[in-house]
Every structure is written in C-alpha cells, then in structure tokens.
Amino acid sequence: MASRDDIKFLSNPNIGGNEKKYCRFRKFGIRHIDYKDADFLEQFVNAQGKILPRRITGNSLKYQKKVAVAVKRARHLAMLPYVTDLLK
Amino acid sequence: MKNYEVTFIVDPVLSNDEIETTSKAYQTLVKDEGCSIVNVDRLGLKQLAYPINKRSSGVYYCIEFSGDTGAIIPKMELALRRDERIMRFLTVALDKYGVKYNEDKRAGKIGTVKKDKKEDKKEDKNSRGRNSRNSAKTPPPAAKKEEAAPVKKEEAAPVKKEEAAPVKKEVSAPAVVAASTPAPAAEVVTPETPVTPTPAAEAVAPVFAAAAAVTTPPTAKSEEE
Numbered sequence: 001m002a003s004r005d006d007i008k009f010l011s012n013p014n015i016g017g018n019e020k021k022y023c024r025f026r027k028f029g030i031r032h033i034d035y036k037d038a039d040f041l042e043q044f045v046n047a048q049g050k051i052l053p054r055r056i057t058g059n060s061l062k063y064q065k066k067v068a069v070a071v072k073r074a075r076h077l078a079m080l081p082y083v084t085d086l087l088k
Numbered sequence: 089m090k091n092y093e094v095t096f097i098v099d100p101v102l103s104n105d106e107i108e109t110t111s112k113a114y115q116t117l118v119k120d121e122g123c124s125i126v127n128v129d130r131l132g133l134k135q136l137a138y139p140i141n142k143r144s145s146g147v148y149y150c151i152e153f154s155g156d157t158g159a160i161i162p163k164m165e166l167a168l169r170r171d172e173r174i175m176r177f178l179t180v181a182l183d184k185y186g187v188k189y190n191e192d193k194r195a196g197k198i199g200t201v202k203k204d205k206k207e208d209k210k211e212d213k214n215s216r217g218r219n220s221r222n223s224a225k226t227p228p229p230a231a232k233k234e235e236a237a238p239v240k241k242e243e244a245a246p247v248k249k250e251e252a253a254p255v256k257k258e259v260s261a262p263a264v265v266a267a268s269t270p271a272p273a274a275e276v277v278t279p280e281t282p283v284t285p286t287p288a289a290e291a292v293a294p295v296f297a298a299a300a301a302v303t304t305p306p307t308a309k310s311e312e313e
Contacts, residue, residue, distance in 0.1 A: 031185035031188075031189070032183070032185040032186045032188070032189035034189060034193075035178075035180075036095065036131070036148075036150065038137075073178060073180070075137075076176065076178055077095060077097065077148075077176055077178055078097070078136035078137045078138055078140055078146070078176065079134075079137060080137055081137040081138050082137075082138065084137070084138075
C-alpha cells in the first residue's frame, strides 16, 4: 500500500525546471521578426497552429507581441495554417 | 521617408509570362506614384498552408519600396483587391529594424544564421537515426574501395614471403574454397558492409581468388595473426 507520503505530487518535482527560460530575442539581439519566415515562426506555435504562451516560450512581453503579430500575418498569407493537426 | 513592403500571392494557374507581367504591373504602379523600389523578391511557387480560391499553391512576390507619403497604399490595395490574378496580399509599414533586417537578409547574413541554427537542431534531433543509417548505407562502398586496395597489398606481400619460407601452414588449413575466403575477409575488415558484394569487391575478388588459389592458408592465417 502506498502511504500518504508517497502521493504528495502528481508529477515528480525533481524532473525539469533546472533551465531558466529566456527571451531569445533579447539574448541574441533580434529586433525584427519576419512574417515571411514560416520555419522560424513555427517554433512559437503548437501542433494545432496555436500561438504558444509566454510561460512556455519564455519571450519577453515586447517580443511576444511581435511574434503574435508576425504569426497572424503569416497565417493571412497562408504561410502558417489557422487550424490544423500535426503541424510539427 | 517611410518604408513599406507589400507581399502578394499570384494565381499559379497563369503562365510564367502572365505572372511576371502582374508583378511588373505593380512595380510600375509603385514607380508611377513617385516611390522608389528598394527590392523585388520573388519567393517563388509555394504550397499554401490552406487552400485559397480552391488553389493549393501560389507564387509569392514581395516588393519593398519607400515613399514620402502613404498616399499610394490605398490606391495600390484597391488595385490588388480588384485584380483577379492576385489571391492574397499584405501591405506592411517597416520600422527601422525591419529595413535593416531586409538589408541583412539580402546580404545573406540572416538566412545563413537561422539556417545554421535550424540545421543544428535538426541534426541534433536526427543524429542518432541519420548516423546509424549513414554508417549502414553510404560510407561502406567508399570504405570498401579504400580498404580493398590495402588489403590486396598486405596480402600480396605476405604471400611472397610465405611462399618462400613456411610450408607447414598449408597443412594446417587445407582445402579452403578459394571463392569463400574473400567474402569473410572483407567482412572482417568492414563489419558493417552488407553481405552482397559491390562491383569494387567483385573486381577484387578474382585477383584475390587467384592469389588465394596459389597459397590460400597463409593469407587466411596472416589475417588471423
């Protein structure tokens, strides 16, 4: 029988969480996000084509907004899908 | 001066000349309005992420231009909207970083950097699978050719020596089939090689067989040693 102490966490707290997330645009000095570069923008989108939240990508607010605009432009130009499955 | 960038998708069903003329038409329109074209980029035929007007692909064009006023934009957009050859368009005002980005991209600075990053990542992801495949498929033929030659030399030399000196080895391993020896020998040298012999190996084989026929056991033994 599992005692009560064994069921403290749903997931193992020792896994992950060691690497601090960072904003890649700040770190590498990328000032402009190209909406025509679909391969690049795919990094900020999940398998359904939804824009990933900041808490996952680690982007700063300034660049998350720019990423969102770029993804939406790319969708308008059919470089990224609006809705899909198995994008990656 | 303000910088703008208009990207549009031309219907791919048109002939190449017609596609060219459509893009030229908008270039002339931009020029007539007193704007200067910075760059015209033909991104080429691309698969669309979703069908537009029942077409699954389109020819992308991107015209970057600079003008004093934005008066051209409504005129151009109206023309683009009325044009049946244009499937989709997007006009964007570029800030200074966007202008710099486009310059760098034309100079080939940005494309390479990003590609490098991506290739690295892809290689990281696929490294295990790819390497195993490569080692299984591609290198062996080259390796075989390279290694086949040295093997010949190595064996040619010992054979001469052993022809002169020791006779007892012939007794120890007698009646080995000449044809069977080269294959295992090759396998010993390159363990990853497929069993089916490549042309190079086949070319080596007769020579090998001839040499082996003279003194089969010594060659086999020399490798074992």
